[in-house]
Amino acid sequence: MNWNRIAFAVVAVALTTAPAMAGWKVATTGQPVTVAKSTLSVRPLADWNMASARPSKKGEMWTIDGATLNELSFFAGVAPGEALVKERDKKNKPLPKVTSGMLLTDIPPLLEQTMRIALGTSLFEVETMEPAKLAGHDAITFRYRYVVEADNLERRGEARAALVNGKLYVINFSAPKIHYFDRDIDAVRRLMDSATL
Amino acid sequence: MKRRLSAFALALTLLARPAGAADAPLPSALGYKPQDELERSLWLEMDEQERELKNSKFVVRDPALNAYVRGVLCRTVGEDRCQSARIYIVRTPQFNANMAPNGMMQVWTGLLLRMRNEAQLAAVLGHEFGHFERQHSLKQFKSIRSKADAMAWLSFLPYGAGLIGQVALLGSVFSFSRDMEREADELSVTYLAQSPYATDQANRIWEQLRAEQDATAAARGTKSAKDKNGGFFATHPNTAERVAYLREAATQKPHPEGRNFDAEYRQALVSWWPSLIDDQVKLNDFGGTSFLLEKLAADGWTPDLNFARGELYRARGREGDFAAAATHYRAAIDSGSVLPECWRGLGMAMLRNGQQAEGQAALQKYLELKPDAGDRSIIAMMAGG
Helix, strand or coil, X not given: CCHHHHHHHHHCCCCCCXXXXXXXXXXXXXXXXXXXXXXXXXXXXXXXXXXXXXXXXXXXXXXXXXXXXXXXXXXXXXXXXXXXXXXXXXXXXXXXXXXXXXXXXXXXXXXXXXXXXXXXXXXXXXXXXXXXEECCEEEEEEXXXXXXXXXXXXXXXXXXXXXXXXXXXXXXXXXXXXXXXXHHHHHHHHHHHCXXX | CHHHHHHHHHHHHHHHCCCCCCCCCCCCCCCCCCXXXXXXXXXXXXXXXXXXXXXXXXXXXXXXXXXXXXHHHHHHHCHHHHCCCEEEXXXXXXXXXXXXXXXXXXXXXXXXXXXXXXXXXXXXXXXXXXXXXXXXXXXXXXXXXXXCCHHHHHHHCCHHHCXXXXXXXXXXXXXXXXXXXXXXXXXXXXXXXXXXXXCCCHHHHHHHHHHHHHHHHHHHCCCCCCCCCCCHHHHCCCCHHHXXXXXXXXXXXXXXXXXXXXXXXXXXXXXXXXHHHHHHHCCCCHHHHHHHHHHHCCCCCCHHHHHHHHHHHHHHCXXXXXXXXXXXXXXXXXXXXXXXXXXXXXXXXXXXXXXXXXXXXXXXXXXXXXCCCCCHHHHHHHCCC
């Protein structure tokens, strides 16, 4: 284990946790914002901090209180052959990739494997999957829970995802089960409802 | 029986005692306390880590599995000395086990998945116990301290790094020398020669692990890590040399009464196999996982193993993989699997393989078998009903 990996392990409790040196901008309540350098746009119902550091070329991360307490991540237009987040150790820990012909139900396992590998956890469970809409497209909503070793806290997550012209779009929220998830999930769902593409 | 046990314990004590340390108490002795300030500080650090580990959600609490692993250790090193070990089974899919100087022993579930029988598990536990009994960590700690301030190392340990990683990190700080590894290996064979277990299984563990690393690398198009001497293998060099001397040690200490206890091992792990295989399948290591599944299926493809193979192929999703996955799910069903997820997997694989009607029929079967499924509404939509 080298020191870089340890430094990463210290903070890696959520999928896209930004480094401490990230710059931040505020997404103002009610104002539409385009995310992840794409045409995906959402209208937040709270003031979110948008991190300048990005989890991948096609990703973006927001938080209210800090990424370990609430993390909202966006992945827009991830094409076949691409991973959801940047691969930190391509050789030894390659991440699963989007494949052509994916079904909506293949998305939760893709996120699950990505998180298991990136966060080094085997305590991860997808609990439910339901049909949904994202920006007018057929989508899937799924709920999951997980624990990472670094803080032993139970976290819950909910994501909504669609495949549009073979490319993957995901809005993913995760937060500790205690207090934070329940406090913010309704507003997050309405933000997901507001998405346009 | 009691007399036999004490004679056994005495024989082991004599064997395990390092030359020139005839009067020093062994850490495996009942009531052993740290002998000096340095050792006390190391124990304090480990006690603190153990306190955290006890609360970790990664620790497997299943009393039956815990009792089983403890039983294997006790049968390996003897009832007396195994009292000095406190075993924690940790849910993590990598191959690892270690024992800290204060008696805290970690056994990772990835290790349990890879053992073929009780004698192999006994060999690994005996090896870790050998490091503990010979105080290898303490010796390394002292040698570091003689060069630099080891306390600085300890205080630098990042608490946030997570306990399991931390203990692994300590392992790398105290990376055992090749001689220490060899000593622990030889001690393990010595324990086994006095136990109900065969002595010739240790080299097979490493042979299998080397072959698994080759399989991982071949599927990823990378170089096999088998002869690498970094990371975990810095403390457990997985070299051809090791395989050779372990084989030699087993030949020198033949133990004809020793057995492998294959069926007992399978029985003890039976309720855990599906979870442990699932953890492995989700590592995105097609080559290594295929290899492991084949090894586990040496005595035949069970429904669980066929299901796992179906999941593995479906997750990779290359050309031909969906047809292969469907064949494996079908085999699981035909051999009597009661898992509704076999039908789910079969349906999904067929849909992706362009077999719409058959795929939908399989998904409907899944819903029939699991009416309260967490994904009922979306599967019903895909099943066309």
